[in-house]
Amino acid sequence: MDAFNNFLTGTITLFSDPMGVLIFFGGVIGGMLFGAIPGVSMLTLAAILLPFTAHLSPEHGIMLFSVIYCTGVYGGAITAILFNIPGAPENAPTAFDGYPMTLKGQAGKAVGAAVMCSALGGTVSTIIMMLATAAIADWAISAFGPPEIFALVFFGLAVAASVGAKTFWKGWLSILAGLMVAVVGLDPVGGIERYDFEMPYLLAGIHFIPTILGFFAVSEIFVQVEKKVKGDFVAPKISVDFPSLSELIAHKFAVIRSIVIGFFCGILPGIGATLAAFMGYNEAVRWSKTPEEFGKGKLEGVISSETANNAATGAAMIPLLALGLPGGALTAMMVGVFQMHDMEPGPLVFINSADLVWVVFAAMFFANISILFIGFLETKTIINLLRIPFQFLAPMILLLATVGAYAVRGLTIDVIVMFLAGVIGFFLRRSGYSVAGIVLGLILGKIGEQTFAQAMQMLHFEWSGYLDRPIAFGLLVAGVLTLCGSIYGAFFKKNRRPPITSG
Amino acid sequence: MGQLRVGHLVEAGLWLLLCLFLYIYSFDFDKDIEIYKFGASAWPRVIILLMAIAAIGQLFHHWKKGDESSSQIISAATDDGAEEAAHESHHESLKWYASTFGLLVIPFAYMRVPDWIASFLSLEGTSAHVIRIVCAVILAGVFVYYMRRNMVGAMLTLPLFFAALLEDMGFYSIAPFFIIGVMYLFGERRAKPMALVAGLIYGLLMLLFVKILFVGLPIGNIRPFYDIGSWVVTVLQ
Incomplete structure (x- = not known):
C-alpha cells in the first residue's frame, strides 16, 4: 500500500510540474527517435545530454535518462521491422521475423505487436521494480558495508566481462582498460598522484563526461563513416494493427517467458536489454513446436524479442538505485548524473531523496504506457524523419558533443580528450572490444578501489575477515565461479551453435 | 602457429607493451601510505597483471580458435557492425593504418610545432600568433591533400584537428568549416545543400546555446578570430 501511495505522490509531482512534463515528453520522443535512427542510439542521445543535466534538478536529470532508456529500447523496433535495419542492437532479433512479416504485407501487425509487447514488458518490469527496489534498499542499508559493495563490484565486473565483448578475454581487457583509466589522478586513500605525467589536467583524473561522449557518440559517427550510412529511405505506407486478443493469448507463454528472461538479464550487471532480446528470441525458438518457421515472419519472434528487451529496463534500475551499482552503459551514465549533483546512488537515496525515486518510478511507468499511444502516433513521423540523410545529422551530433564536453568545465582539453576517446573507441570496436565495458570499468573502478581500501582497513588487512561476512563472501565466490566458468568455456568448451537466425 | 595472424601478434604485443609501460611508470608513485x-601502487599493479594475463589469454584464443567468438549468442548481441564495416571497407591493411596514423599526427603537430618554432625564433605576442596561423594553414593544406586518399582516416582526424584549433581560433569562427568538412567526408558533394545545412546547424546551435542557454564557448585567442567570436556573442546576446 505504501508503494501505491508513493507511486501516486510521484505521479502527482511529475504531472503537476510543467518543466517535468516537458522533460518527460522530450525524453519519450527523443528516446524513440534516437532509438529508431540507424547510426545513433539512445546511448548517443544520453551521452550528448549528460553534461547539460547539470542545469536540471536531480529529479529531472535522472527522470530524463530513465524515460530515454524505456522508449529508446522500443524505438529501434520500427526500423528493424520496416527496413531490416535495427535502430539499436537490442532490436536486432526483432528484425529476424519483423522484416519477413513486412515482406509478407504484415508490417502493421508486426509494428503493433512491437508496440504492445514493448509496453507490456516494460510496464510489468517497472511494477516489479517499484515493489522490489525499496525493500532491497532497506535491507541493503543494514546488510551492505564496504566489503559487500566491493564484492558486488567484483561480481558485477566478472559477469559484465564474461558477456560484454566478442570473446571472454576481450571483455576482460575492456573492463580492465576502464579500471586503469579510473586509476589516473589522485589515489583515494593517500591522495598520491598516479599516472598524471606531470600534467595538471590529469591530476583530477580523466573526466567521465568527455570519455562517455567520445566512446558512445563520437565513435559511433566514425563507425558510420566507414559504413557510409545513407538516409535515403523510401517511406512505406504504414498502419499499426494491434494483434487481436486471441493472438496475444495464443502467445501468452512467450510473453511471460520473455518477461522473466528480460527481467533477470536486466537485473544482472552487464547483460542488459541487448542480450535479453537475443536470449528471449533464442528461447522462443528452442521452446517452439515449429522452430523452422522462425526467421520467415513469425509473430512470436517479434513478441519475444520486444517483450524481453523492454522487460530489462525496469530491472536494470534495481541494482542502481538499491545498491548504487550500474549494470550497463546507460545506468553508468545515470551515476554520472547523480555525481554531477553531488549525490551518490544507493540505498540512502531512498531516505534522503525519496521524492526523486518515486518521480523516476512514476516516469518510467508512464513512459512504458506512452509507448502504446505515442508509439502508435509517432511511427509515421519516425519513418518520415528517417529521410534526413546521415551526412546532415553527423555534424550536428559532433558539435552537440563538442559543446557538451566543453560546457562541463570550460576546458578545450576536454574536447580533445572526447575526440581522442572517440578514435580509441573506433579502433577498439572494430576489433571486437566493448566500449560499454570500458565505461563500466571506469565508473566501477573508482567505487571498487575506494570500497576495497575501506574494506581492508575495516577487516584489519585480514582476507579471512570476508569469511565472517556471508553476503560479501557469497558474492566473491559467485564472482570467482563466474570467472572460472568463463575461463573453462574460453579454453575447453566448443562453441555450440544456438538456434539464432539472421532472417 | 595455429590460427594466429600477424594482426593477432601485434594486438597482443601492444597490450603487453602498454602493461610494461604502466608497470614501469607505477614506480613513480610507489609510496607508502601510513594507514x-x-x-598507492598495489591496485594499479593488480590491474596491470590481470591485463597482461588477459592479453596472453586472448593470444591463446586467437592461436586456438582464430577470430571465432566465445559464444554465438554473445557475439550476435555485442555485434554493432563495426568489425564487419572494417572488413568490408578493406581498412585492415598495414598501409591503411600507416596512412590513418599519419593523418592523426596533424592535430598533435599543431599542438606542439608552433610553440617550438616560436620558442626557437624567440617570438612572442602577435608574431607568435602569426606563426600559429601559418602552421594551421599549412597543416590544413596537408590534411586536405591527403583527405581524399583516406576518407575514414580523415574523419578520425578532422574532429581532433578542430578541437586542437578551438583554443586559438574559437568555436564561432571554425565551426562552419567543420560542419562542411564532416558533410564532405560523409559523401555530400552538392554545394547548395551543404551551405544551407551548415547555416542551419550553426544558426540553431548559436540560438540554443548562446542566445537561450548562455553557454560560454571558446572565442579564440588570436586576432581576427577573437574579434569574430566576440562579435557573434555581442550580436546574439
Whole structure:
C-alpha cells in the first residue's frame, strides 16, 4: 500500500510540474527517435545530454535518462521491422521475423505487436521494480558495508566481462582498460598522484563526461563513416494493427517467458536489454513446436524479442538505485548524473531523496504506457524523419558533443580528450572490444578501489575477515565461479551453435 | 602457429607493451601510505597483471580458435557492425593504418610545432600568433591533400584537428568549416545543400546555446578570430 501511495505522490509531482512534463515528453520522443535512427542510439542521445543535466534538478536529470532508456529500447523496433535495419542492437532479433512479416504485407501487425509487447514488458518490469527496489534498499542499508559493495563490484565486473565483448578475454581487457583509466589522478586513500605525467589536467583524473561522449557518440559517427550510412529511405505506407486478443493469448507463454528472461538479464550487471532480446528470441525458438518457421515472419519472434528487451529496463534500475551499482552503459551514465549533483546512488537515496525515486518510478511507468499511444502516433513521423540523410545529422551530433564536453568545465582539453576517446573507441570496436565495458570499468573502478581500501582497513588487512561476512563472501565466490566458468568455456568448451537466425 | 595472424601478434604485443609501460611508470608513485599498507601502487599493479594475463589469454584464443567468438549468442548481441564495416571497407591493411596514423599526427603537430618554432625564433605576442596561423594553414593544406586518399582516416582526424584549433581560433569562427568538412567526408558533394545545412546547424546551435542557454564557448585567442567570436556573442546576446 505504501508503494501505491508513493507511486501516486510521484505521479502527482511529475504531472503537476510543467518543466517535468516537458522533460518527460522530450525524453519519450527523443528516446524513440534516437532509438529508431540507424547510426545513433539512445546511448548517443544520453551521452550528448549528460553534461547539460547539470542545469536540471536531480529529479529531472535522472527522470530524463530513465524515460530515454524505456522508449529508446522500443524505438529501434520500427526500423528493424520496416527496413531490416535495427535502430539499436537490442532490436536486432526483432528484425529476424519483423522484416519477413513486412515482406509478407504484415508490417502493421508486426509494428503493433512491437508496440504492445514493448509496453507490456516494460510496464510489468517497472511494477516489479517499484515493489522490489525499496525493500532491497532497506535491507541493503543494514546488510551492505564496504566489503559487500566491493564484492558486488567484483561480481558485477566478472559477469559484465564474461558477456560484454566478442570473446571472454576481450571483455576482460575492456573492463580492465576502464579500471586503469579510473586509476589516473589522485589515489583515494593517500591522495598520491598516479599516472598524471606531470600534467595538471590529469591530476583530477580523466573526466567521465568527455570519455562517455567520445566512446558512445563520437565513435559511433566514425563507425558510420566507414559504413557510409545513407538516409535515403523510401517511406512505406504504414498502419499499426494491434494483434487481436486471441493472438496475444495464443502467445501468452512467450510473453511471460520473455518477461522473466528480460527481467533477470536486466537485473544482472552487464547483460542488459541487448542480450535479453537475443536470449528471449533464442528461447522462443528452442521452446517452439515449429522452430523452422522462425526467421520467415513469425509473430512470436517479434513478441519475444520486444517483450524481453523492454522487460530489462525496469530491472536494470534495481541494482542502481538499491545498491548504487550500474549494470550497463546507460545506468553508468545515470551515476554520472547523480555525481554531477553531488549525490551518490544507493540505498540512502531512498531516505534522503525519496521524492526523486518515486518521480523516476512514476516516469518510467508512464513512459512504458506512452509507448502504446505515442508509439502508435509517432511511427509515421519516425519513418518520415528517417529521410534526413546521415551526412546532415553527423555534424550536428559532433558539435552537440563538442559543446557538451566543453560546457562541463570550460576546458578545450576536454574536447580533445572526447575526440581522442572517440578514435580509441573506433579502433577498439572494430576489433571486437566493448566500449560499454570500458565505461563500466571506469565508473566501477573508482567505487571498487575506494570500497576495497575501506574494506581492508575495516577487516584489519585480514582476507579471512570476508569469511565472517556471508553476503560479501557469497558474492566473491559467485564472482570467482563466474570467472572460472568463463575461463573453462574460453579454453575447453566448443562453441555450440544456438538456434539464432539472421532472417 | 595455429590460427594466429600477424594482426593477432601485434594486438597482443601492444597490450603487453602498454602493461610494461604502466608497470614501469607505477614506480613513480610507489609510496607508502601510513594507514593503508598496500600503498598507492598495489591496485594499479593488480590491474596491470590481470591485463597482461588477459592479453596472453586472448593470444591463446586467437592461436586456438582464430577470430571465432566465445559464444554465438554473445557475439550476435555485442555485434554493432563495426568489425564487419572494417572488413568490408578493406581498412585492415598495414598501409591503411600507416596512412590513418599519419593523418592523426596533424592535430598533435599543431599542438606542439608552433610553440617550438616560436620558442626557437624567440617570438612572442602577435608574431607568435602569426606563426600559429601559418602552421594551421599549412597543416590544413596537408590534411586536405591527403583527405581524399583516406576518407575514414580523415574523419578520425578532422574532429581532433578542430578541437586542437578551438583554443586559438574559437568555436564561432571554425565551426562552419567543420560542419562542411564532416558533410564532405560523409559523401555530400552538392554545394547548395551543404551551405544551407551548415547555416542551419550553426544558426540553431548559436540560438540554443548562446542566445537561450548562455553557454560560454571558446572565442579564440588570436586576432581576427577573437574579434569574430566576440562579435557573434555581442550580436546574439
